[in-house]
Amino acid sequence: MEPEKAFNEEPEATVQDPSLVSPSSLLQGSALPLLSPSTSVSQPPRTAPSWSCRLHFVSPTTALDIGAADYSTVYPRLCSIEYLVTAATCLGTMLYGFAVLQSFCYKNFFSYQWDTVDPNPFFERMGSKGYDDSVDDQWVGFITHYKRFLGLALLLAGFSGLYRALLSYSTSSASPVPSDNTACSSPSASSECSGSLDGHVKVWMPPRWLDKLRSRARTLGSPSGARRRCTAFLQRSWILPAFYTVVGVVFVIFVHGPHFFLPLLIIIANYVIFSRLQRWCPYWLFMVIMWAAHVTLLYLIEINDGFEQTYWLQYFVPTSEKVAWAVLAEVRIPLWKQRMRWCVAFRMSTLRLIAFNYDLWEATHAAARARDRARAKHDTGCVECAQLREQNAASAAALPAEALRCYKYRTEYARDPADYNFLNYAAYVLFPPLYLAGPMSSFNAFVSHMRVPSTSMPLRKMVRYAFGILRIYITEYTLLHFVHIPCLGSYAFVILRMTLLEQAHFLFYMLAYLWLKFSFIWKSSRLFAMFSGIEVPEDMRRCFGNTLTVRGFWRDWHASFNLWIVRYMYIPMGGRSRVALSVLPIFLFIAVWHDPALHLVKWAVCIAAMFVAEVAVSGCFGWAAAAFRREMAAAAPHSTRGVRINSQYSWRISLLASKTYFWGRHVSRHSRAAMRRHLCYGGCFSSILGVMRANMMG
Numbered sequence: 001m002e003p004e005k006a007f008n009e010e011p012e013a014t015v016q017d018p019s020l021v022s023p024s025s026l027l028q029g030s031a032l033p034l035l036s037p038s039t040s041v042s043q044p045p046r047t048a049p050s051w052s053c054r055l056h057f058v059s060p061t062t063a064l065d066i067g068a069a070d071y072s073t074v075y076p077r078l079c080s081i082e083y084l085v086t087a088a089t090c091l092g093t094m095l096y097g098f099a100v101l102q103s104f105c106y107k108n109f110f111s112y113q114w115d116t117v118d119p120n121p122f123f124e125r126m127g128s129k130g131y132d133d134s135v136d137d138q139w140v141g142f143i144t145h146y147k148r149f150l151g152l153a154l155l156l157a158g159f160s161g162l163y164r165a166l167l168s169y170s171t172s173s174a175s176p177v178p179s180d181n182t183a184c185s186s187p188s189a190s191s192e193c194s195g196s197l198d199g200h201v202k203v204w205m206p207p208r209w210l211d212k213l214r215s216r217a218r219t220l221g222s223p224s225g226a227r228r229r230c231t232a233f234l235q236r237s238w239i240l241p242a243f244y245t246v247v248g249v250v251f252v253i254f255v256h257g258p259h260f261f262l263p264l265l266i267i268i269a270n271y272v273i274f275s276r277l278q279r280w281c282p283y284w285l286f287m288v289i290m291w292a293a294h295v296t297l298l299y300l301i302e303i304n305d306g307f308e309q310t311y312w313l314q315y316f317v318p319t320s321e322k323v324a325w326a327v328l329a330e331v332r333i334p335l336w337k338q339r340m341r342w343c344v345a346f347r348m349s350t351l352r353l354i355a356f357n358y359d360l361w362e363a364t365h366a367a368a369r370a371r372d373r374a375r376a377k378h379d380t381g382c383v384e385c386a387q388l389r390e391q392n393a394a395s396a397a398a399l400p401a402e403a404l405r406c407y408k409y410r411t412e413y414a415r416d417p418a419d420y421n422f423l424n425y426a427a428y429v430l431f432p433p434l435y436l437a438g439p440m441s442s443f444n445a446f447v448s449h450m451r452v453p454s455t456s457m458p459l460r461k462m463v464r465y466a467f468g469i470l471r472i473y474i475t476e477y478t479l480l481h482f483v484h485i486p487c488l489g490s491y492a493f494v495i496l497r498m499t500l501l502e503q504a505h506f507l508f509y510m511l512a513y514l515w516l517k518f519s520f521i522w523k524s525s526r527l528f529a530m531f532s533g534i535e536v537p538e539d540m541r542r543c544f545g546n547t548l549t550v551r552g553f554w555r556d557w558h559a560s561f562n563l564w565i566v567r568y569m570y571i572p573m574g575g576r577s578r579v580a581l582s583v584l585p586i587f588l589f590i591a592v593w594h595d596p597a598l599h600l601v602k603w604a605v606c607i608a609a610m611f612v613a614e615v616a617v618s619g620c621f622g623w624a625a626a627a628f629r630r631e632m633a634a635a636a637p638h639s640t641r642g643v644r645i646n647s648q649y650s651w652r653i654s655l656l657a658s659k660t661y662f663w664g665r666h667v668s669r670h671s672r673a674a675m676r677r678h679l680c681y682g683g684c685f686s687s688i689l690g691v692m693r694a695n696m697m698g
Contacts, residue, residue, distance in 0.1 A: 407456075
C-alpha cells in the first residue's frame with residue numbers, strides 16, 4: 001500500500017481494464033475503503049430515487065453504514081427529518097451570528113470608521129455604513145491589480161495557444177525532407193553534364209562548393225523549405241519556457257521593485273549548487289544539505305526583514321522615500337515602486353526550489369522505478385485518469401497518451417534528465433499566475449503540462465469555474481459591507497468589548513472570511529494557469545465548515561500544499577509506517593515556513609498532538625468496528641436469545657460479543673447506522689473544536 005494514503009486517504013479500487021470502465025463505476029457507493037487492491041466486489045442494484053418524497057426519520061444510509069446486502073434506502077436527503085433539522089439548525093445559527101456581528105459593528109463603527117470606505121449605493125440603501133477595503137493588504141492588493149493579472153494571464157495563454165497551434169499545424173502539414181540534390185538533378189543540368197564521352201567532348205563541371213550552394217539556394221527558396229525551417233524552429237523545446245521566463249522576470253521586477261535581484265540570485269544559486277551536488281552526494285546527505293540550507297535561508301531572510309534595510313542596499317536602491325529618509329537621512333526618489341516585498345513571495349518560491357531539487361535527484365538516480373510505480377498505480381486504480389479518458393473519449397485517438405493522465409501521474413512520473421535544464425527551471429519558479437500565492441505544482445507536472453497541455457478543464461467547464469469564482473467574490477464583497485472582519489481583527493480593544501457569544505460568532509466568521517479570501521485568490525490563480533494549459537491542484541476543495549477531521553482540514557484547505565508535503569516530506573520520511581514520528585517535523589516546518597515565531601511553534605505542537613491522537617483514536621475505532629462486525633456476522637443471523645458465549649474467549653471478547661448479540665437482536669441496521677454516524681459526528685466535533693482553538697493560538 002502506498003504510504004501516501006495516510007495523509008491523502010482517497011479510496012482507490014483496482015480496475016482490471018481502466019479503458020473500459022467509467023469513473024462512475026469506480027466511484028460507486030462509499031464502500032470503496034473496505035476494498036483491498038485485489039478485491040472485486042459486485043455492487044448491489046440501486047434503484048433510482050423517486051421524485052415523490054415521503055418523509056423519513058433518518059437520513060439515507062450507505063453500504064458502509066448498513067452493509068452492502070441491505071442497501072435499499074435510496075431516497076433524497078431532503079426527505080429525511082434528521083437532515084432537515086440539522087440543516088435548518090446550522091443555517092439559523094449562521095444567520096443569527098451574522099445579525100449579532102452586524103449589530104456589534106453598527107454600535108462600534110466609530111472605533112474604526114477611518115479604515116473603511118464609502119459603501120456601494122445598493123448596500124448603503126440596505127443599511128451598510130462602510131466597506132472594509134483597506135486593512136487586509138492581501139485582499140486589497142489582489143483586487144486592485146486583478147485586471148492586470150487577468151491581462152497577463154491572457155497574454156501567456158495567447159502566446160501558448162498560438163505556439164501550440166503553429167507547432168501542431170506545421171508538424172501535421174510538413175512534407176518529408178528530401179535528400180540533398182546533386183548538380184545534375186534538374187533536366188538542364190543533366191543535359192549539360194551528359195557530354196558524349198565517346199566523342200571525346202570535354203564538358204565543364206562546376207566545382208563542388210558551387211554545386212552545394214545552388215542546391216542550398218533552391219532549398220531555401222522553395223515553400224517546402226520554409227515550412228521545414230519553421231517546423232524545425234517550432235520544435236525547439238526552449239521556446240515556451242523561454243517566453244515564460246522572460247515574462248516572469250519582468251513580472252518580478254514590476255512586483256518587487258528595486259530589490260528584484262535578491263530572489264533571482266537565490267534562484268540561480270539553488271540551480272547551480274544542487275544540480276551539481278546531486279551527482280556527488282548520496283540520497284540522505286543530499287536531503288540533509290538541501291533541507292538545512294533552505295530552512296536556514298528562510299529563517300535568515302525573516303529575521304533580517306528580507307535584507308531590505310541593509311545600508312548598502314538602500315543607498316543604491318531605496319524602495320520608497322520614507323525608507324530612504326529613515327536609512328540615509330535624506331530624501332531619495334526610488335527607481336520604481338515596490339508593490340510586494342520579495343521575502344513574502346519567496347516562501348512559495350522556496351517550495352518550488354525544494355520540489356525541483358527532489359525531482360531532479362529522483363530523475364537522475366531512480367527514474368525507472370518511479371516510472372514503473374506511476375504506471376502501475378495509475379493504469380489500474382486511478383479515478384482521475386479514468387475520468388479524463390471518459391471525458392476525452394471522442395478525441396482520444398488524436399491526443400497524446402500524456403494528455404489523458406492526471407496531475408498526480410505527471411508528478412510521480414520522472415522526466416528525462418535533459419528536461420531539468422535552467423530554462424524549464426526558471427519558467428517553473430517564475431511562472432506569473434502561480435508565483436505570488438500558488439497553488440503549488442511539482443516541477444515534473446509543470447514541464448509535462450508545458451509539453452502536453454491539460455485536458456481536464458474544457459471551455460464549458462472553465463466558464464462554470466469562472467462563474468464560481470464570481471460567486472465567491474460577490475459573497476465576500478457583501479460580507480465586508482456589513483461585517484467588517486479585518487477591521488475588527490486589527491483592533492484588539494474592539495474585540496474585548498464583545499461578549500462570549502459575539503466572540504464565538506466572530507471566530508466563525510473570521511474563518512469564513514479567510515476561506516472566501518484564499519478561495520478567491522487561489523481559484524483565480526488556478527484559472528489563470530489553466531488558460532495556458534498548466535494544471536495545478538484545486539485548493540479549498542470544500543467549505544471549511546464541511547470538514548470533519550484534522551487530516552481532512554489540511555487535505556482540503558490548502559490541498560496543493562498538502563500534496564507537496566506528502567510527496568516531498570511525508571513519503572521520504574517513511575510514510576505510513578512512521579506517521580507518529582513524521583507529523584511533528586512536518587508541522588514545525590509549516591510553522592517556520594509561514595513565520596518563524598514562537599506562537600506558531602506552539603500552534604504546530606498542538607496540531608501535531610491532535611493529529612497523532614486522531615490517528616490513534618481512528619485506529620482503535622477501526623479495530624473495534626471490525627471486531628463488532630465479525631461478532632455480528634457470527635452471532636446475529638443465527639443466534640437465539642438463549643445462546644451462551646464460549647467461555648474460552650477473554651472477558652473483552654465476551655463483553656463485545658454480548659453487546660453485539662444485544663444490538664443485533666434489538667436494534668435495526670438502519671438505527672445502528674444512524675447511531676454510528678452520530679458517534680462519528682461527536683468525535684469530529686471534538687477534532688474541529690481543537691483545530692479552531694489551535695488556530696486561535698496561531
